Every structure is written in C-alpha cells, then in structure tokens.
Amino acid sequence: MRRLFLNLGLVAIAAGALGQRMAPAFASDYRLIPLGVVPGHPGGLGAIEFDPNDPNLLFLGANSIEPNGELYKIRVLRDGQGRIVGYDGRAALRSRAPQIDGGLCFSPTGVLFYACYPTNELGQITPNSVGPLKTARLGAVGINSSIGAIRFVPRGFPGAGSLKLASYTSGQWYDVAIRQDAAGTYDVVGSSSIEGSIVEGGAGSAAYVPLPFPQFAKPSVLVTEFDYRSVSAFELSDDGCPLPQTRREFVTGLIGVQGATLDRGTGDLLLTSMLTNEITIVRAESVPARITGGVVLQDYVGSLANLPITVSIRNRTTGAAIQTLSTRLNRYGAFALDTNLRGRYRVTVKLSHWLRDARDDVSIGPGTTLGVDFTLRNGDANGDNVVNVADFVVLRNAFGSRRGSAGWNEMADLDGNGSVGTSDFLVLRKYYGMGGA
Numbered sequence: 332m333r334r335l336f337l338n339l340g341l342v343a344i345a346a347g348a349l350g351q352r353m354a355p356a357f358a359s360d361y362r363l364i365p366l367g368v369v370p371g372h373p374g375g376l377g378a379i380e381f382d383p384n385d386p387n388l389l390f391l392g393a394n395s396i397e398p399n400g401e402l403y404k405i406r407v408l409r410d411g412q413g414r415i416v417g418y419d420g421r422a423a424l425r426s427r428a429p430q431i432d433g434g435l436c437f438s439p440t441g442v443l444f445y446a447c448y449p450t451n452e453l454g455q456i457t458p459n460s461v462g463p464l465k466t467a468r469l470g471a472v473g474i475n476s477s478i479g480a481i482r483f484v485p486r487g488f489p490g491a492g493s494l495k496l497a498s499y500t501s502g503q504w505y506d507v508a509i510r511q512d513a514a515g516t517y518d519v520v521g522s523s524s525i526e527g528s529i530v531e532g533g534a535g536s537a538a539y540v541p542l543p544f545p546q547f548a549k550p551s552v553l554v555t556e557f558d559y560r561s562v563s564a565f566e567l568s569d570d571g572c573p574l575p576q577t578r579r580e581f582v583t584g585l586i587g588v589q590g591a592t593l594d595r596g597t598g599d600l601l602l603t604s605m606l607t608n609e610i611t612i613v614r615a616e617s618v619p620a621r622i623t624g625g626v627v628l629q630d631y632v633g634s635l636a637n638l639p640i641t642v643s644i645r646n647r648t649t650g651a652a653i654q655t656l657s658t659r660l661n662r663y664g665a666f667a668l669d670t671n672l673r674g675r676y677r678v679t680v681k682l683s684h685w686l687r688d689a690r691d692d693v694s695i696g697p698g699t700t701l702g703v704d705f706t707l708r709n710g711d712a713n714g715d716n717v718v719n720v721a722d723f724v725v726l727r728n729a730f731g732s733r734r735g736s737a738g739w740n741e742m743a744d745l746d747g748n749g750s751v752g753t754s755d756f757l758v759l760r761k762y763y764g765m766g767g768a
C-alpha cells in the first residue's frame with residue numbers, strides 16, 4: 332500500500348491544493364504555515380529532527396525507505412520573535428542512511444537513531460559518521476516488522492527518558508531497552524510491547540506536546556498517520572504511550588505526512604510530506620472567531636450602509652463588558668466582527684439613536700458564530716439608552732432643520748428621512764418611556 336503511494340511521489344503535487352487543514356476543534360487556536368519544498372533536497376522527504384546543539388539546523392531524511400536513503404541537513408531562518416520563516420540556503424548531504432523512515436531522534440549522548448523501513452532496523456549515526464555505524468535488527472528483540480515512529484520521552488512527561496518505538500505496520504507501541512557499547516553506539520537488548528497501546532493509521536513519527544498548549548489539558552503525544560493523511564493527538568498512559576481511545580484528529584488532509592518534530596524555542600510543530608517534499612509548520616496562534624449578525628432598525632427609512640455599530644461581549648451573569656468592538660453596517664444591516672474570546676457570552680449592540688439590545692447566550696467558538704440578530708427600538712436622540720424628555724428636547728432644538736441646514740442634528744432625524752419634523756416626534760412618542768438592555 333505504502334509503496335504505491337511512494338511511486339506517486341514523483342508527481343509534483345501542490346500540498347496547499349490538497350486541503351490540509353486543522354481539525355475543527357483546533358482551528359481557532361492553530362495555523363498551518365507552509366514552508367514549501369526544501370531547496371536542494373533530492374526528494375522522498377521523511378524524517379525530520381533538529382540538532383540538539385543548534386536550534387537552526389535541521390536534519391531531514393531523503394530517498395525515504397529506499398536502499399539509497401540519505402540524511403540531509405539544512406539551516407532555517409527565523410524572524411525577530413524566533414519563529415521559523417524560511418530556509419537558509421540549500422540542503423546538503425549529511426550521511427548515508429539506507430531505508431531511513433519517519434522515526435528520527437537523538438539519544439541523550441548525541442547518537443542519531445533512525446527507523447529503517449521495511450527492514451525493521453534501528454540505524455545509528457554518530458556526530459562524525461557519514462553512514463550508519465551500527466544497525467540493530469529489531470525482530471531479534473520481538474518488535475513487529477516494521478518500525479515507524481521512534482522517540483525518547485522528554486523530561487516532564489510520564490515515562491520520561493524511556494525510548495518508545497511504534498511499529499508502522501501493526502501500530503503496536505514498545506518500550507525499548509538499549510545499552511551503550513564501547514564505541515558509543517547502542518545495542519538494543521530488549522523490548523516490551525505496551526498492552527492496549529496500538530495506534531492504527533501508520534505511525535511515521537511522534538512528538539510529545541509541551542504544555543501549556545491550546546486545547547491540550549493533559550500530557551499528550553502527536554502521531555503522524557501516513558495512511559490516514561492526518562496527525563492525531565493522544566493522551567499518555569502512565570508509561571508515556573498513547574491511549575488509543577483518546578485519539579483526536581489534529582491536522583487532516585496531509586497527503587504523505589511522515590516526519591514530525593517540535594521546535595523547542597517556539598513550540599511550533601514541523602511536519603514533512605513524503606509526496607510533496609514540503610515542510611508544513613503547525614503554529615499555536617489564536618485565530619479570531621468571527622461573529623456575524625444583522626440589525627433591523629425600526630421606524631427608519633434612511634440608508635443602513637456605514638452606520639456605526641458598537642458590539643459589546645459581556646459576562647452572562649454580571650453583564651460587565653469584557654470586549655467592546657466597533658464596526659459599520661453594510662447596506663443590508665449586516666455586520667461582522669472578529670474576537671479572540673471563546674465561550675458563552677451576553678452580546679449587546681448599540682447604534683446612535685436606537686436603544687441597546689441584547690442576546691443573552693451567544694456561544695463564541697471556532698469558526699463563525701452566525702446570525703446574531705437584533706431588532707432595535709428607536710427614539711434615543713441623545714444616546715443615553717432611554718427615551719424620555721431629554722430626547723424630546725434634542726428633537727425640539729433641531730425641529731424644522733434639514734440635512735446641511737442650520738440647526739441640523741443627525742441624531743434628531745429619528746426616521747432617517749433627511750429632516751427633523753413631525754414624523755420624528757411620532758417615532759419618539761412610540762418608544763417614549765422605554766429603556767434599552
């Protein structure tokens with residue numbers, strides 16, 4: 332199955348056109364940022380990992396899962412806030428790495444471990460080697476053919492320090508016992524399969540999620556799922572393995588997704604595609620929720636276009652304004668506003684000489700909150716949210732004026748017909764004594 336996909340890898344595919352996106356539950360808190368094809372890379376991009384001693388140096392698998400597999404390196408460029416914005420130069424060969432797959436990580440002593448697929452081996456590259464110094468056969472210690480993801484559990488997580496490995500084919504996760512030899516490489520001396528920790532979908536790589544991360548309340552690991560074209564989040568068992576029943580899709584539509592690693596400084600997740608040879612960044616960044624709605628302005632014949640509207644998002648219990656936003660209506664009385672607030676709120680709107688109106692329970696969440704509509708009562712010529720004698724005085728002072736003439740007051744033209752006259756007093760009378768929300 333996977334081989335068939337790979338043959339398609341020769342076809343140039345634009346990832347953006349294929350619909351990669353954050354899963355809905357994460358869409359308001361994360362953005363996908365395409366970093367593009369890696370310049371100078373020969374293709375078959377899979378594994379990805381940062382140099383533990385140089386945060387701007389990336390190691391990348393090439394010709395993945397082929398006998399001529401290789402390890403490339405490339406530097407990244409960052410902006411003033413430390414966020415990766417592009418590649419610095421071209422990728423260069425670092426080492427041979429036959430059969431290299433998605434799993435790639437450094438041991439605590441700086442040996443680079445990589446997964447070999449479908450040969451089910453653990454390759455090891457040392458800081459100065461230009462090829463694998465040692466290749467450990469994993470079938471000999473009871474690991475199902477063939478290996479996919481491999482990762483040391485970072486400090487601060489359940490099972491910290493242990494080496495985890497997942498079979499790409501069966502989805503089984505293992506604890507792997509290693510012992511350093513005289514040359515500084517490692518012998519794989521045993522493994523234990525973790526009962527119940529079987530993650531389907533083709534685990535190419537795994538990255539432990541640093542907390543706090545939006546939408547992650549518990550220690551979790553993100554796993555690339557090549558066959559599902561997704562990355563999913565799993566909460567961790569006490570020994571640091573994914574709990575399959577907690578699976579939440581994180582990113583979807585990722586054709587050829589294979590490698591994954593975290594940028595330590597920013598928390599960005601970097602993903603590779605074996606089929607497009609592109610790197611995509613997943614960045615925790617609050618994406619505004621959009622509130623759209625409309626108003627019906629009673630007893631008004633004027634144009635709605637560009638009338639200023641004030642929208643307040645308030646505590647549902649106390650009514651206290653948490654965020655007050657201003658915009659203008661379109662000619663149909665519709666408005667749209669963006670907010671970073673999430674939750675259930677009381678939302679109020681106020682326009683010049685209309686009384687404030689409220690919607691008591693508006694749920695603001697990922698995406699767009701639609702149809703927050705209001706019908707507004709007229710007559711508040713001084714804008715204090717009640718219709719009373721003070722508004723009568725405002726009308727009387729402008730009585731007989733027209734737009735552009737002496738004494739004109741837009742606020743007194745309650746019906747919007749361009750003059751202040753009897754028709755406005757009739758509007759005032761209709762709402763006299765009323766107050767807004």
Ligand SMILES: [Ca+2]
Pocket residue numbers: 710711712713714715716717718719721722
């Ligand atoms: Ca008033």
Ligand SMILES: [Ca+2]
Pocket residue numbers: 743744745746747748749750751752754755
């Ligand atoms: Ca009027």
